[in-house]
Amino acid sequence: MSLRIVVCVKYVPDATGDRHFADDLTVDRDDVDGLLSELDEYAVEQALQIADEADDAEITVLTVGPEDAKDALRKALSMGADKAVHVEDDDLHGSDVMGTSLVLAKAIEKTGYDLVICGMASTDGVMGVLPAILAERLGVPQVTLLSEVSVEDGTVTGRRDGDTASEQLQASLPAVVSVTDQSGEARYPSFKGIMAAKKKPVESLDLDDLDLDAELVGLEGAWTKVDSADERPARTAGTIVKDEGEGGKQLAEFLAGQKFI
Amino acid sequence: MAEVLVYVDHVDGAVRKPTLELLTLARRVGDPVAVALGAGAEATAAVLGEHGAVKVLTADAPEFADYLVVPKVDALQAAHEAVSPVAVLVPSSTEGKEIAARLAVRIGSGIITDAVDLESGAEGPVATQSVFAASFTTKSRVSKGTPVITVKPNSAAVEAAPAAGAVEALSVSFSDQATGTKVVGRTPRESTGRPELTEAAIVVSGGRGVNGAENFSIIEELADSLGAAVGASRAAVDAGWYPHTNQVGQTGKSVSPQLYVATGISGAIQHRAGMQTSKTIVAVNKDAEAPIFDLVDYGVVGDLFEVVPQLTQEVKSRKG
Numbered sequence: 001m002s003l004r005i006v007v008c009v010k011y012v013p014d015a016t017g018d019r020h021f022a023d024d025l026t027v028d029r030d031d032v033d034g035l036l037s038e039l040d041e042y043a044v045e046q047a048l049q050i051a052d053e054a055d056d057a058e059i060t061v062l063t064v065g066p067e068d069a070k071d072a073l074r075k076a077l078s079m080g081a082d083k084a085v086h087v088e089d090d091d092l093h094g095s096d097v098m099g100t101s102l103v104l105a106k107a108i109e110k111t112g113y114d115l116v117i118c119g120m121a122s123t124d125g126v127m128g129v130l131p132a133i134l135a136e137r138l139g140v141p142q143v144t145l146l147s148e149v150s151v152e153d154g155t156v157t158g159r160r161d162g163d164t165a166s167e168q169l170q171a172s173l174p175a176v177v178s179v180t181d182q183s184g185e186a187r188y189p190s191f192k193g194i195m196a197a198k199k200k201p202v203e204s205l206d207l208d209d210l211d212l213d214a215e216l217v218g219l220e221g222a223w224t225k226v227d228s229a230d231e232r233p234a235r236t237a238g239t240i241v242k243d244e245g246e247g248g249k250q251l252a253e254f255l256a257g258q259k260f261i
Numbered sequence: 262m263a264e265v266l267v268y269v270d271h272v273d274g275a276v277r278k279p280t281l282e283l284l285t286l287a288r289r290v291g292d293p294v295a296v297a298l299g300a301g302a303e304a305t306a307a308v309l310g311e312h313g314a315v316k317v318l319t320a321d322a323p324e325f326a327d328y329l330v331v332p333k334v335d336a337l338q339a340a341h342e343a344v345s346p347v348a349v350l351v352p353s354s355t356e357g358k359e360i361a362a363r364l365a366v367r368i369g370s371g372i373i374t375d376a377v378d379l380e381s382g383a384e385g386p387v388a389t390q391s392v393f394a395a396s397f398t399t400k401s402r403v404s405k406g407t408p409v410i411t412v413k414p415n416s417a418a419v420e421a422a423p424a425a426g427a428v429e430a431l432s433v434s435f436s437d438q439a440t441g442t443k444v445v446g447r448t449p450r451e452s453t454g455r456p457e458l459t460e461a462a463i464v465v466s467g468g469r470g471v472n473g474a475e476n477f478s479i480i481e482e483l484a485d486s487l488g489a490a491v492g493a494s495r496a497a498v499d500a501g502w503y504p505h506t507n508q509v510g511q512t513g514k515s516v517s518p519q520l521y522v523a524t525g526i527s528g529a530i531q532h533r534a535g536m537q538t539s540k541t542i543v544a545v546n547k548d549a550e551a552p553i554f555d556l557v558d559y560g561v562v563g564d565l566f567e568v569v570p571q572l573t574q575e576v577k578s579r580k581g
């Protein structure tokens with residue numbers, strides 16, 4: 001039987017651009033260029049490799065996000081994914097991780113899956129908890145933060161490099177996996193891939209399609225509230241010296257003045 | 262006073278520093294009740310009591326070590342039911358965040374991750390977070406359920422505040438999900454004898470400018486003279502010069518020491534994301550235009566192979 005892989009990808013504001021907040025204290029997604037989160041490219045890459053190893057596999061890329069988030073899906077399709085699902089609904093604006101995970105879980109169940117693959121964290125929210133929450137919601141094993149992953153005979157195995165130890169993990173499918181940026185460079189889309197992606201199906205779903213009540217999601221439905229967001233004052237300009245042979249000593253003098261030595 | 266649950270991060274009974282910092286913050290919100298799980302759980306009680314834990318709920322079972330995350334969620338949920346706390350605080354380790362997130366789903370609560378400060382407010386605890394590579398500071402709170410908040414290391418001072426620290430056994434029944442992900446092998450990380458990167462008061466980091474694994478000894482010598490931890494940029498890690506566990510930045514460790522020393526690091530946004538909240542920042546870079554100089558309190562434009570050894574020498578002689 002075919003291995004059904006769903007890859008969750010997020011469309012995020014470019015980290016090298018000027019990111020800020022909108023008036024309602026949500027992340028401003030209008031005034032800054034967006035792209036497929038670089039950390040989710042690693043998830044797409046591992047999906048492609050796992051699919052290559054399997055006899056028969058199908059990769060669906062899934063995103064919850066505004067109209068422009070289609071760009072992220074196109075990029076994943078041009079890397080080699082087979083089809084895409086885009087959950088888009090005005091009522092989703094301002095969802096927190098609880099809302100987003102609810103929608104993703106519903107969409108994953110509707111799509112059908114044996115394996116869900118996520119990135120380690122989104123580059124805008126950087127919570128890194130959504131994969132664990134998805135596993136909880138779907139009621140399947142969580143095999144997260146892997147720097148190495150493989151799937152064989154309905155079992156997923158992988159290596160998780162933790163703070164105090166490196167662990168070898170194992171779980172039966174279906175399961176939710178997340179992979180780190182140590183899992184292997186993501187491929188660039190080829191010209192052929194980019195052309196092929198244009199013809200691949202992108203299914204659009206809204207909250208009704210998922211039988212979800214708008215009150216459960218969006219800014220109103222969020223279980224957290226941001227009261228204020230202030231730009232951090234620029235660090236006051238420091239002293240910069242050119243090394244003329246005494247640079248190390250000058251730096252030591254500064255550190256001594258600050259009582260570090 | 263109301264009670265606050267504090268999840269204890271420990272290794273065989275040795276409590277890690279971020280948990281003690283968490284107790285300082287917890288006392289602003291209520292009476293800390295600690296939850297310690299796994300081998301050595303009871304041994305944590307003495308030090309937790311010294312830092313304000315009124316009670317220490319403990320549980321040990323093979324499941325905690327043999328399976329990933331979920332057994333600990335089951336236990337924390339049991340503690341939540343037993344105590345009915347006003348908040349649940351968890352150290353922001355990778356595992357801590359996952360435990361907290363799953364608990365939040367189960368108890369129908371909102372979650373805030375990676376807080377750098379915590380105050381009590383009229384509508385529950387208010388968390389300060391540092392976002393967009395530390396270019397913004399936000400204040401938020403959980404508006405539904407029992408607030409679940411994870412807090413980054415170095416967010417508060419460790420303070421002595423003697424309390425009872427009475428050990429009480431927590432009874433836990435494991436869920437069906439508990440044994441879903443088996444830990445089939447574990448290789449403990451070798452200790453370098455240097456301070457823990459996320460906990461260190463001083464961090465000395467090297468980047469692409471260090472130009473080779475063998476040259477990292479220059480960085481290590483400076484670190485050792487200052488009693489510092491060693492960090493590395495992703496470029497240095499990707500080149501194989503230093504282990505990934507030492508990477509500072511968005512996809513590595515986030516550090517907030519008293520002093521951060523960046524050598525041969527340009528200061529890309531993803532690197533800054535992991536170190537920008539450091540109290541004092543100094544840098545050595547041969548390119549006067551490197552963006553890292555926008556952040557520094559003191560910067561030396563020069564060759565690190567000249568400047569760093571001289572600095573190390575000077576530190577050693579000043580320390581005598």
Ligand SMILES: Cc1cc2nc3c(=O)[nH]c(=O)nc-3n(C[C@H](O)[C@H](O)[C@H](O)COP(=O)(O)OP(=O)(O)OC[C@H]3O[C@@H](n4cnc5c(N)ncnc54)[C@H](O)[C@@H]3O)c2cc1C
Binds near residue numbers: 039493528531
């Ligand atoms: C999704 C994503 C996540 C990322 N996560 C991280 C992360 O967690 N951490 C991280 O660090 N990066 C991360 N990066 C990479 C980041 O964008 C930069 O590529 C990286 O930080 C560059 O490392 P560097 O400063 O060491 O190298 P470079 O940018 O190449 O800078 C090297 C510097 O060394 C100086 N130099 C060279 N020789 C000498 C000398 N002899 N003496 C003094 N100075 C010298 C040069 O002038 C230069 O400024 C991430 C990128 C992406 C896309």
Ligand SMILES: Nc1ncnc2c1ncn2[C@@H]1O[C@H](COP(=O)(O)O)[C@@H](O)[C@H]1O
Binds near residue numbers: 010040065117118119
């Ligand atoms: N809106 C979204 N749509 C699809 N996937 C997402 C979305 N948000 C987060 N994810 C996935 O969850 C991972 C972790 O996200 P986070 O917990 O927000 O840091 C990301 O790398 C994605 O794989």
